Amino acid sequence: xxxVIQSPRHEVTEMxxxxxxxxxxxxxxxxxxxxxxxxxxxxxxxxxFNNNVPIDDSGMPEDRFxxxxxxxxFSTLKIQPSEPRDSAVYFCASSLAQGKAGELFFGEGSRLxxx
Amino acid sequence: AQKVxxxxxxxxxxxxxxxxxxxxxxxRDTTYYLFWYxxxxxxxxxxxxxxxxxxxxxxxxGRYSWNFQKSTxxxxxxxTASQVVDSAVYFCALSRSNAGNMLTFGxxxxxxxxP
Numbered sequence: 001x002x003x004v005i006q007s008p009r010h011e012v013t014e015m016x017x018x019x020x021x022x023x024x025x026x027x028x029x030x031x032x033x034x035x036x037x038x039x040x041x042x043x044x045x046x047x048x049f050n051n052n053v054p055i056d057d058s059g060m061p062e063d064r065f066x067x068x069x070x071x072x073x074f075s076t077l078k079i080q081p082s083e084p085r086d087s088a089v090y091f092c093a094s095s096l097a098q099g100k101a102g103e104l105f106f107g108e109g110s111r112l113x114x115x
Numbered sequence: 116a117q118k119v120x121x122x123x124x125x126x127x128x129x130x131x132x133x134x135x136x137x138x139x140x141x142x143r144d145t146t147y148y149l150f151w152y153x154x155x156x157x158x159x160x161x162x163x164x165x166x167x168x169x170x171x172x173x174x175x176x177g178r179y180s181w182n183f184q185k186s187t188x189x190x191x192x193x194x195t196a197s198q199v200v201d202s203a204v205y206f207c208a209l210s211r212s213n214a215g216n217m218l219t220f221g222x223x224x225x226x227x228x229x230p
Contacts, residue, residue, distance in 0.1 A: 003159075004159075031216055033216070042220060042221070042222045042223060043206065043220040043223075045217060045218070045219075048216070048217060056217065089158070091159075091160070093160075095216050097216065100165065101148050101165065101167075101210065101212075101216060102148050102150045102162075102165050102208070102210050102216060102218055103162050103165065104160070104162065104216065104218065105162075106159045106160040106161075107159060108157060108158045108159045109158045109159065
């Protein structure tokens with residue numbers, strides 16, 4: 001079975017540019033999470049969807065960040081405009097909402113570098 | 116507020132040594148879940164174990180064992196007879212029982228096992 005698929009794996013962009021990260025969760029999973037990992041702040045939950053509906057977006061840093069889940073098999077995280085401090089690895093994870101608590105399946109991450 | 120502290124940022128051992136990774140947590144909840152995840156060099160986080168706050172029994176899975184002590188708010192992870200393939204970053208995490216999939220991660224411990 002395919003795991004969580006993220007694209008792009010690596011993105012280098014210049015400050016001010018728009019960045020879109022994509023995620024395809026595991027088929028059948030109805031919860032989706034976006035996490036950000038940096039050396040300074042570790043792993044931070046940005047936003048959590050359940051059945052395509054955003055449940056908790058309190059971790060989204062500011063208005064420059066937005067996330068959507070138009071259907072059960074696709075989600076995007078957009079940063080516009082990007083800034084150097086957004087450089088991080090962004091992880092998407094999925095799980096069954098009614099499954100085993102906390103058993104998240106992570107993608108391999110999208111490493112973003114903003115120059 | 117919930118908090119997970121992994122005081123050891125980096126540990127280096129020689130193959131076949133035993134190693135214990137420490138995890139201390141803070142929560143006001145009486146019921147909660149604790150987790151360990153492994154992040155190998157490939158980047159994706161891999162679920163290892165979940166423990167709920169009512170179950171203080173230690174668990175052993177092959178060379179891995181976990182010691183949950185509610186009295187000291189600790190959930191330590193021991194690898195017996197370490198192998199080079201155990202080299203990874205290990206994360207301890209915590210969630211509320213009514214939000215089992217929303218994890219608060221510790222800062223991680225990088226384990227390097229040398230041949």
